[in-house]
Every structure is written in C-alpha cells, then in structure tokens.
Amino acid sequence: GKILDVQGKSEEDSTPDNDNQLWSYKDGYLINKQSGHDANNQRWGTKHGFIYLHAKPDLMLDIRGGSTDDGAKIILWRRKNEDNNNQKW
Incomplete structure (x- = not known):
C-alpha cells in the first residue's frame, strides 16, 4: 500500500503514525x-x-x-475522461 505524506518528512517503511502522514476529512476539508x-x-x-x-x-x-513508484508526486490536474486510474482513489 501507499500513504499520502507531507514532503520533507520521514519516508522510512513502517514508520508508525507520523503526524505528516495522518489526515482527517471534515466538512469538505482534507486536513x-x-x-x-x-x-x-x-x-x-x-x-x-x-x-x-x-x-x-x-x-x-x-x-x-x-507513477506507482514510492515518492511519486501528487499534483492537481484536469480530470481525464480516459486512462484516468492515476486520478482515482
């Protein structure tokens, strides 16, 4: 599996519960x-x-x-109608 991480923080495998890897979704905000x-x-x-x-x-x-590589960048991009698996979560 993969995680969403804030750049510049630990990327070591099995690093438990770093705050830069913990997110909440509230009222439409990803925090x-x-x-x-x-x-x-x-x-x-x-x-x-x-x-x-x-x-x-x-x-x-x-x-x-x-990309499926570790460290792949998450960006904003216009929705693609085809070949869009990299935009599905």
Whole structure:
C-alpha cells in the first residue's frame, strides 16, 4: 500500500503514525494532522472515486505521470475522461 505524506518528512517503511502522514476529512476539508489548519484552498469534494478541488471542480488529485513508484508526486490536474486510474482513489 501507499500513504499520502507531507514532503520533507520521514519516508522510512513502517514508520508508525507520523503526524505528516495522518489526515482527517471534515466538512469538505482534507486536513493534515501536523499543521491542523484548514483553508478554502484545502476544501475538497469526492465523486465516483475522484477527489477534486472544491473551488475548481475540474482539477483532480492526480499521481504525476501515473507513477506507482514510492515518492511519486501528487499534483492537481484536469480530470481525464480516459486512462484516468492515476486520478482515482
């Protein structure tokens, strides 16, 4: 499996419960435990397995280049109608 992590923190396998790897979803906000902050540019929606930016619903969380490698970058990208498995969560 994979985790969503804040860049610059531990990437060691089996590192338990680092705050930079813990997230909560509340009222449309994806909040990282380490910062505890929420802001309008952190408000997200979900639909059919896609996670989209509430302010710009055509932008989805996307794994850059469809990579399955450890350390792959998560980016915002326009929703693709085809070949979009790297945008489904």
